[in-house]
Amino acid sequence: MASEKIYILNIETATKNCSVSIAENGVTLLCKEIAEQGYSHAEKLHVFIEEILEECNLTAKNLTAIAISQGPGSYTGLRIGVSAAKGLCFALDIPLIAVDTLESFARQVDKTDGLIVPMIDARRMEVYSAIFNSNHEKTRDVEAEVITEESFNDIKENIYFVGDCSEKCKAVLTKENFIFLENIIYPSAKQMSQISFDKYKKNDTVDVAYFEPFYLKDFFMAK
Known part of the structure; x- marks a missing residue:
C-alpha cells in the first residue's frame, strides 16, 4: 500500500489563469497554465488536460481523483472548471475533491x-x-x-x-x-497538489452530483 501511486488531476479556473496540474502522491509532475485578458478557459482547459496526461505518459484511467478549485472567484471560470471536473469524475467513477482557492493561492x-x-x-x-x-x-x-x-x-x-x-x-x-508581492498574481494548480492529496487520504471528498462552487456573492454581482 505504501508504494501505491495516487494520481490526482488538479484544475484551477477561479481567475483569468486557466491552470491544470497532475500530481503523484501530492507532488506536482507537470503543470500547464495560461492567464489571458479574455477568459480562455473553455478553449484551453480540455486541451491542457489531454496534453498533460500524454506528456506524463498517463491516461484518464490512471487518475485516482479530480481536484477542483472551489472558489471564490469568477462565476464563469468556476462553472467551466467544475463542469469539466464533474464530467471526468462521472465518466471515470472517481471521487471529486474541492480545494479552497485562497488556501492554495496563499501557498505560493x-x-x-x-x-x-x-x-x-x-x-x-x-x-x-x-x-x-x-x-x-x-x-x-x-x-x-x-x-x-x-x-x-x-x-x-x-x-x-x-x-x-x-x-x-x-x-x-x-x-x-x-x-x-507583485510577481504572485493568480492562484495555480501547482499548489493544489499537496492539499488535494491530503484530502484524498482523509477521504475528504464532495458529492459529484450536488457540489457547487463557492461563489461568495450572487451571480449578478460576480465579475
Whole structure:
C-alpha cells in the first residue's frame, strides 16, 4: 500500500489563469497554465488536460481523483472548471475533491514571518480575501470586503499581499508593514497538489452530483 501511486488531476479556473496540474502522491509532475485578458478557459482547459496526461505518459484511467478549485472567484471560470471536473469524475467513477482557492493561492508565498493575504479582484475596490499565517493556516475566513485606508490597520506584523488587485490596493494600503508581492498574481494548480492529496487520504471528498462552487456573492454581482 505504501508504494501505491495516487494520481490526482488538479484544475484551477477561479481567475483569468486557466491552470491544470497532475500530481503523484501530492507532488506536482507537470503543470500547464495560461492567464489571458479574455477568459480562455473553455478553449484551453480540455486541451491542457489531454496534453498533460500524454506528456506524463498517463491516461484518464490512471487518475485516482479530480481536484477542483472551489472558489471564490469568477462565476464563469468556476462553472467551466467544475463542469469539466464533474464530467471526468462521472465518466471515470472517481471521487471529486474541492480545494479552497485562497488556501492554495496563499501557498505560493514562502515566508517565515507575518501574515499572508491572498486577494482576488471582485470589482471596484472590493476583493475576495482571507488571512493565513506563515504556515499557511487560515486565521480569518474568506470575505468579500471593500478595501479602504482602514483595512488591516489593527495588524502590526508584516502582511504579504498577493493577487490581481495589488495595483488598486497599493494606493490605499500604504502602511510600512503592508508588503505587496507583485510577481504572485493568480492562484495555480501547482499548489493544489499537496492539499488535494491530503484530502484524498482523509477521504475528504464532495458529492459529484450536488457540489457547487463557492461563489461568495450572487451571480449578478460576480465579475
